[in-house]
Amino acid sequence: MPLFKRNPFGHYLFLKKWLIRVFGVISHGRYRKFNNLHIEGSEVLRNLPDKNVLFISNHQTYFADVAAMFHVFNASLKGRTDNINNIGYIWNPKLNIYFVAAGETMRAGLLPKIFAYAGSVSIDRTWRADGKDVNRQVKNSDISNIGKALKDGWVITFPQGTTTPFKPIRRGTAHIIKTFKPVVVPIVIDGFRRSFDKKGLNIKKRNVLQSMVIKEPLQIDYENEEIAEIVTKIEFAIEQHPSFLKVLSPQEAEEYLKEEEELNKQRTFWNS
Numbered sequence: 142m143p144l145f146k147r148n149p150f151g152h153y154l155f156l157k158k159w160l161i162r163v164f165g166v167i168s169h170g171r172y173r174k175f176n177n178l179h180i181e182g183s184e185v186l187r188n189l190p191d192k193n194v195l196f197i198s199n200h201q202t203y204f205a206d207v208a209a210m211f212h213v214f215n216a217s218l219k220g221r222t223d224n225i226n227n228i229g230y231i232w233n234p235k236l237n238i239y240f241v242a243a244g245e246t247m248r249a250g251l252l253p254k255i256f257a258y259a260g261s262v263s264i265d266r267t268w269r270a271d272g273k274d275v276n277r278q279v280k281n282s283d284i285s286n287i288g289k290a291l292k293d294g295w296v297i298t299f300p301q302g303t304t305t306p307f308k309p310i311r312r313g314t315a316h317i318i319k320t321f322k323p324v325v326v327p328i329v330i331d332g333f334r335r336s337f338d339k340k341g342l343n344i345k346k347r348n349v350l351q352s353m354v355i356k357e358p359l360q361i362d363y364e365n366e367e368i369a370e371i372v373t374k375i376e377f378a379i380e381q382h383p384s385f386l387k388v389l390s391p392q393e394a395e396e397y398l399k400e401e402e403e404l405n406k407q408r409t410f411w412n413s
Contacts, residue, residue, distance in 0.1 A: 149289050152258055154236050160259045161211065165231035168208045172225060175347045176336045178209060180224060182355030183217035185326065189358075192237070193291050195323040197314065199306065199379045200299035201333035202341030204256060207240045210297055210328070211260075213353055214238060237294025241287060243302075252342075262290045284317070291321050300375055304339065307381055315371035322363045327356040327378035 146154050172178035200206060211234070212225045219230035239260045257263060264283040290296045300314035318325055332351035337344060359378055361371065376382035 149293050157236055157259055158234060161234045162231055166228060169228050172209055172212060175344050176349045176351050178351045180213055180353050183213060183223045185355045185357060186214055186217040189324060192294050193323045194295045194326060196297045196326050196328055197300050197375055197379055198328040198330060199381050200301060200304045201330060202304060202337045202339060205333050205337045205341030206330055207297060209353060239290040240297040262286050287317055288321050291323050301381060307383060307386060310372045310375050312368055312372060314375060315368045318371055319363060325359040325361060329354045329380050
């Protein structure tokens with residue numbers, strides 16, 4: 142690989158590779174030693190095209206979710222089946238993996254800026270900024286950048302735009318699907334909010350069973366399905382449709398949502 146080769150966002154691939162290697166080694170024990178990451182469906186990853194793939198997932202922490210996906214994706218592409226054993230897979234990582242993240246989060250401190258270089262497609266949220274609810278127009282440049290990332294490789298997005306469970310799916314994700322027609326792969330994660338803090342940087346509890354289920358690509362009629370239909374399909378695929386709350390008792394559901402809502406208010410942690 143040429144030393145000064147860049148990706149479509151101007152990032153040097155040589156530097157990006159080393160960042161993924163270093164942070165991959167640092168974070169590996171968080172899913173293999175302190176906690177146990179149970180994986181299902183890694184074979185799905187090996188059957189995907191190299192470009193124009195959109196991963197949609199529920200969201201539990203700011204960074205631990207994405208880091209785990211980088212591990213699982215690279216391990217699977219190097220022949221591991223439902224495991225991330227033997228960290229050697231990270232030596233030659235897939236470099237065209239991106240993740241969609243709020244720009245204010247990725248700009249708030251040195252560490253997030255380093256993470257951003259490793260693969261962030263930063264966008265300005267239309268519904269929230271600086272811990273407050275807002276209502277602003279979607280930036281065409283944000284849509285363009287997501288399309289640029291899809292054209293180059295794989296993109297991870299969290300269509301609820303928040304770590305609070307069972308929040309509505311943002312319609313923008315459905316518009317992205319309609320516009321760029323990617324292969325859409327659902328991922329369902331669990332256990333991350335119990336094992337990590339809100340940032341996903343500090344281990345909150347050990348010996349937690351974390352899980353990541355990679356599902357088969359969604360069947361989508363890009364031309365004829367309405368935005369609302371795609372939104373509903375996403376809700377069920379990542380198991381965030383309100384009907385999934387029925388597995389909890391009313392009291393459990395109320396307490397669970399209240400706890401997560403309180404945690405989600407802590408959006409100024411980078412400046413604290």
